Amino acid sequence: MTKKFNQLAYRNLDDFVYGSSPNPVTTKSGMVIGGGTVYPEINFTLPGMDINDSTIKKAATIYSNIIDGVLKRASELYAPGVLVEYETLPDFTEHPKYGIEINRILINSMKEAAEKYGLKTAIRTTPNDLREMSRPPVMRSGKYWDTMLELFEQSVKDGSDFISIESTGGKEINDSALVKADIRKAIFALGVLGCRDMEFLWKNLVEIAGLGKDCYAAGDSACGFANTAMVLAEKGFIPHVFAAVIRVIAVPRALVAFEQGAVGPSKDCAYEGPFIKAITGCPISMEGKSAAGAHLSPIGNIAAAVADTWSNESIQQVKLLSEMAPIVGMEQLIYDCRLMNAATENGQQLIFRDFLVKSDAALDVQAYVLKPDVVMRISAELVKIQDNFLRTKIAAQLTVAELKKAINEGKVKSDKRDMKWLDKMEKQIETIPDDAIEFYNQIKSELDLDKFIPSEYGL
């Protein structure tokens, strides 16, 4: 039974703030995510090394050192709770025994930290989507599907609180759409292939989450789509306005997980999260300035405006002047969260939210589309439509219109070429029919059929 979202979760823009959401999630340890407090979400990864039978012990030791270090620091800084994200490395998903072992190490260390320091923790386990290892990708069966599910299932049974993924359905078409700034193909990739895959994938993941005790299907990220666009724009490879539109057209795809039963907090790198929160009322994770160790972005502050957990994305276990990098990341996140939570306690949450927004929104179009009022305005139109593909197309049209208006009114800085690109996108979107199958038939001859298997998407 899928959920339908046909109205916004908020009536008042002033209620759309960080730390609180209409549908909070309570973890086994008692953290209430979306219940008023913003929690830090720490993620980390190995330094450069091979993973195989002879190195897995070393990898396990490194993970053990990282988790002990970050939880100790969290306790020393009186963190109200910590969400740990264990985003696996491809080898850990391809060989689930490795992934399971590390997940257990993290869970055990979290239990020890609870006993030792009284620290509340929860873990989000995020296996890799390795289905694209087969070229063209095999999305609904096969070795990579099986190993991925095996890791999900055992992690849930072993006590993970949340499961997430950065799924890749449609990425094989989206990659070339991004470098060519081809909005029609991007809409096909996200709105047809992405949404269809999400429906299949998240139906399975929600069932798997149900195998555990108080385990929740948390949400997906269009990382390989919209964040790749953001990074390409940041390098000057594609227009920022194109990346901003891609961000918003990733929303209907992300929403599919919640229609299937995900409850949040959505993935940290899913910058489409504010739209998800506005529509579903579920808590979201976000990352910004304190994720600069992983990647740069033009949305360092505004990303926090309606966040419920605040993440560092990922950081390698390397030594910095003060401490190991994950411990540094933990400290930065805790101070960020302290500040936001102190403003809330002082009754100044809305003021603080608006500072986070104001400091970024006018400086980049990608920040502008995350303004709470813009998010609410676009989301209000998206909930009027129930077809995921049409939602994607309309999301693109609405974003182009929002950006044109904002640029014309001088509300956001723009490149002299932005208007040309917005006009180009507008014209391309106008050629897209409202029906997904009609669009597929129209665009089929432009697609590289060596790159994807239509039947893997039910086409």
Place this chain on the structure above:
Amino acid sequence: MATLENVSQCVLDGDLDEIKVLVQALLDEGMDPIKIINEGLIAGMNIVAPLFKSGEMFVPEVMESADTMNEGMKIVKPLIMDADMPSKGKIIIGTVNGDLHDIGKNLLIMMMESNGYVVVDLGVDVKEEDFVAAVKKHQPEIVGMSSLLTTTMMKIDSTIKQLIKEGVRDQVKVIIGGAPVTQEFADDIGADGYSEDASTAVDLCDRMMDEICGQQAISA
């Protein structure tokens, strides 16, 4: 009357239809096809490259220019012997074993081809022995490897070791790149060069080709 300047401008504008007309017109007038390539098509891309580097052109625009150049090439290529085709050099490129990231690699390929290199794309998740086999088969001057993960970057090291083991390391220059890769890492594992993005990689390859050509001139 069509001119070589028109051809260059057409490449810059990315006009796929007009380029066919212009190139055909020059051929009909009896112009040497190699001159059309060097002073028209490649000359156009030589204007594009610095504009991209200075941030005045986006990748999609560069790709349109490259597609336009290739459209023109399609017309002149059949008229030229393979050996006479102008080329700066040959490079094989792949993302290493266990790594699926290919956008950066594909951008590099596009930039290299646009700048007159012959590129052999080995794809993603390329095993060490496949790099070696490709070196033996294609005899490139340069091998490019990329990795975007901390756990796959060591595959660059193992691929270089495999090239040494198979006795082909000295035949090629090795350049590497990718998010976790640094100049220090390149030095540590004995790569010949590191580049942080596609456009600087072209400069790096140009310098390497100058070096290779210089060495060949000395030994000759």
